[in-house]
Amino acid sequence: MKYREIGKTGKKISTISFGCMRLPVLDGDNTKIDEEHATKMIHYAYEKGVNYYDTAYPYHGNGFNNHGQSEYFLGNALKEIRDKVYIASKLPSWLVKSREDMDKFLDEQLEALQTDYIDFYLLHTLSEHNYEELKKHDVFDFLEKAKSSGKIKHIGFSFHDVYPAFEEIINDYDWEFCQVQYNILDQDYQAGTKGIRLANKKGIGVIVMEPLRGGRILEIKEKAVQVLAECNPDRSLVDWALSWIFNDEGVSTVLSGMSTLEQTIENMKIAEKSAANDMSSSELLALDRVIKSMNESIQIPCTSCGYCSPCPEGVDIPMCFSHYNNYYFFEDNKRAQKSAAFQYDFRTPEENQAAACVGCLKCEEHCPQNIKISEELKKVDELFKG
DSSP: OOEEEOGGGOOEEESEEEEOSSOOEETTEEEEEOHHHHHHHHHHHHHTTOOEEEOOTTTTSSSTTSOOSHHHHHHHHHTTSGGGSEEEEEEOGGGOOSHHHHHHHHHHHHHHHTOSOEEEEEEEEEOHHHHHHHHHTTHHHHHHHHHHTTSEEEEEEEEOSOHHHHHHHHTSSOOSEEEEEOSTTOSSSTTHHHHHHHHHHTTOEEEEEOTTGGGGGGGOOHHHHHHHHHHOTTOOHHHHHHHHHHTOTTOOEEEEOOOSHHHHHHHHHHHHHOOTTOSOHHHHHHHHHHHHHHHHHOSSOOOOOOTTOSOTTOOOHHHHHHHHHHHHHTTTOHHHHHHHHHHHHHHSOGGGSGGGOOOOOTGGGTOTTOOOHHHHHHHHHHHHOO
16 A cells, blocks of 8 residues: 655555445445444455544434444444554534534544544534634634644644635644545536645645545446547546546545445555556546546536435435436437436435425535535426426
8 A cells, every 4th residue: 555644744644545424334224334344344444554544423324413323333443453543533513502512522522433532633524604603612722722632633624615715724724634525527626626736835734535526427428438448448437536636646645435345445456556647648638538528417516425414304315416417427318318317216206306395405504515405406306307
């Protein structure tokens, strides 16, 4: 496994990291982690040299207002090798209503993770609005005291807003690292390439999340796949997408939300053979052609992260958007479009379809992509009800 230094921390972490947001589950229940399978994945990654494991307060829970199972699982999975790995977790910023809340959440997380300290602690899903709210509650006093007490080792933030907000936040405090969404489709989205370069200039480590955009990148058109295959038939789509990020020396690590042991094995192999500035000019040109084609097809920039769930009315928002985007991925194939429409009706029960949306906007409070979800659901309903 290859390693890169993560900014001012001086720590070297594996170029691919393990995200515990999309672990395998039992009976389709997001709160029931398949611990046997997931533990095998964690231990395989560790044996291959992965030393950075990322989780958060709400992962694998029932909505974002409750403590999920991810931290509890990770604490168990890593307890025998705790001193040999780095654990990253995040303050649930949207739940903070007072200075005391921050200490309460951190103590809950330490107990769940079965550890005395968290190596990399982030303010979760920062935007201009919630950042200002956290500052009102003395968030920097909390961070500095938690660090001086040894409860956290390094301070960072994850970001979901527009670039001007990223620039304001990153210049406002002596951060050690940041986490941003970045992939072949999101080069100019949110922080984007511009944000990564700013972090590099300031010596702040960069962790990349959503490298496959929640799997959407793997749904590209057949003609786009052919372009890549003609350039290099030995690379899979996952290989192309991950290697493009590894190629950027300004990225410290790529955070992969793996859901199966097979995905873990594949991602480890890609990471082991990839390096900065390793892709050829012909490969980069082929990707540019494909990226242009893919961006023209995507209607809703949903990554299926699940931050919008559960919907009070039962709408399966990620599923609705997935079928909608699939329809437009097949815009050059009418038969495939009919199939996509059929799959929406067949795979999504009527009570979970877009028509059930009442426009309460609760989902939009948590969407890291800032999608106008209620408006987009109207488009989904209009498309498929015919």
